[in-house]
Amino acid sequence: MFRNTNLVPNAPSSIEDMASTGLALQGEGKTQYPIGLQVGDEGDAYHAYPFLSAAGGYFFSGPDGDGNYDVNDVGVASEGGLEFGRRWAKLGAVGALRSTFLPSDLEAAWAAGTLPYWITGPWNTQKVKDSGVPFVAEGIPGWEGVDNTPMPLVGAQGLLLNQDSTKATTAQAFLDATMTTDFMDSIFAADPRPPAWTASAEAASSDPVIKAVLEFGADGYPNLPYPEMQIAYRETGFAQKRILDGGDPVAEMTAAQEAIVTQIGTEQSSTS
Numbered sequence: 454m455f456r457n458t459n460l461v462p463n464a465p466s467s468i469e470d471m472a473s474t475g476l477a478l479q480g481e482g483k484t485q486y487p488i489g490l491q492v493g494d495e496g497d498a499y500h501a502y503p504f505l506s507a508a509g510g511y512f513f514s515g516p517d518g519d520g521n522y523d524v525n526d527v528g529v530a531s532e533g534g535l536e537f538g539r540r541w542a543k544l545g546a547v548g549a550l551r552s553t554f555l556p557s558d559l560e561a562a563w564a565a566g567t568l569p570y571w572i573t574g575p576w577n578t579q580k581v582k583d584s585g586v587p588f589v590a591e592g593i594p595g596w597e598g599v600d601n602t603p604m605p606l607v608g609a610q611g612l613l614l615n616q617d618s619t620k621a622t623t624a625q626a627f628l629d630a631t632m633t634t635d636f637m638d639s640i641f642a643a644d645p646r647p648p649a650w651t652a653s654a655e656a657a658s659s660d661p662v663i664k665a666v667l668e669f670g671a672d673g674y675p676n677l678p679y680p681e682m683q684i685a686y687r688e689t690g691f692a693q694k695r696i697l698d699g700g701d702p703v704a705e706m707t708a709a710q711e712a713i714v715t716q717i718g719t720e721q722s723s724t725s
Contacts, residue, residue: 455577458587460484460569467597468504468540472549475569479548484562487549489571491556492697496690499676500572501541503603505689506674507595508540509533510706512685513677524681524717529689530710533601538692538702540596545697552697575646575666582662590662592669607673609649681717688712 456464460478465471475487491497498505505511510533515522528534544550560577562568564584571581572593581588593603612631614624630636637650641657647666648654658664676682692709696702 454593455563455571455573455581455588455590457563457566457569457571458589459566464589464591465570465594467594468507468544469597471570471594472544472547476547476549478569484567484569486554486559486562486568488544489559489562489568489573490550490554491559491573492550492552492554492694493556494552494694495687496552496692496694498686498689498693499606501690501693502606502674503572503593504541504596505529505534505537507593507601507603508537508599509601510535510537511674512682512689513679522675522677522679524679527685527710527713527717529685529692529713530707534706534710535703536596536599538696538706541693542696542702545699550697552694575662578645578662590665592665602672605670605673606676607670608676611649680720681713684713684716684720688716 460483461474465474472488475484478484479487491500502512510531511528513522513524514526514528517523541550545552556573559568559571559573560580563571563581563586566584566586571577578590593605595601595603612628614621614628618624634650634652637648637653638656641648641653645657645660645663647663647670648657654663654667658667688709692700692705696705
């Protein structure tokens with residue numbers, strides 16, 4: 454989360470605190486977006502995941518001892534998932550968050566200095582810095598009175614050898630040459646996102662944005678390379694959008710879970 458320190462000098466203690474501060478700024482005519490989180494017509498379960506996890510909800514349970522997640526244990530309508538839905542509905546009811554909040558609108562509002570909080574990824578760091586708006590990068594707070602730490606979704610980029618490669622020896626030689634800190638530092642220099650290579654990450658963390666992303670993402674939920682993840686994103690996003698538009702939170706989260714379970718079962722049957 455990038456916080457505009459001109460509008461919000463102090464870090465919010467909770468999501469509710471963030472909402473009330475944003476709404477007060479909206480009342481003063483200083484912003485149109487109390488909480489700068491993109492949603493859109495299909496929802497955006499990726500960006501909203503910290504809000505879900507902060508209430509105790511999850512996509513799939515895990516990891517087990519081998520690092521795997523159980524796609525047959527869906528937590529969208531778990532007790533935490535339903536609590537998320539109820540609190541999410543309150544954000545919509547008071548106008549702190551709307552399904553009409555789009556990425557381009559939030560980016561323009563930040564550049565204009567009229568966005569108190571921008572919940573986005575490190576890929577927008579340069580835009581934030583170039584705007585000249587004074588800011589702090591920090592993790593998203595949790596829900597008031599709920600003892601769960603918000604978890605963002607964490608993705609990573611990597612290099613691998615295609616098992617069908619016809620030039621495996623040459624490819625392996627290239628991969629061997631990349632496994633150095635100098636090479637990984639050069640990747641960071643070309644695209645300054647937090648490195649996954651430990652030594653490069655330690656050096657890059659001198660940048661406060663990189664440090665904030667690394668700290669917030671340290672215990673994040675992985676963007677699993679499972680086809681079931683796309684189902685979870687899609688159905689949870691639809692539910693989140695409908696809740697903000699006035700839908701019943703318990704019914705919407707329950708329906709999303711049922712749709713996820715059904716589609717996963719259908720997919721598993723078709724591939725078995």
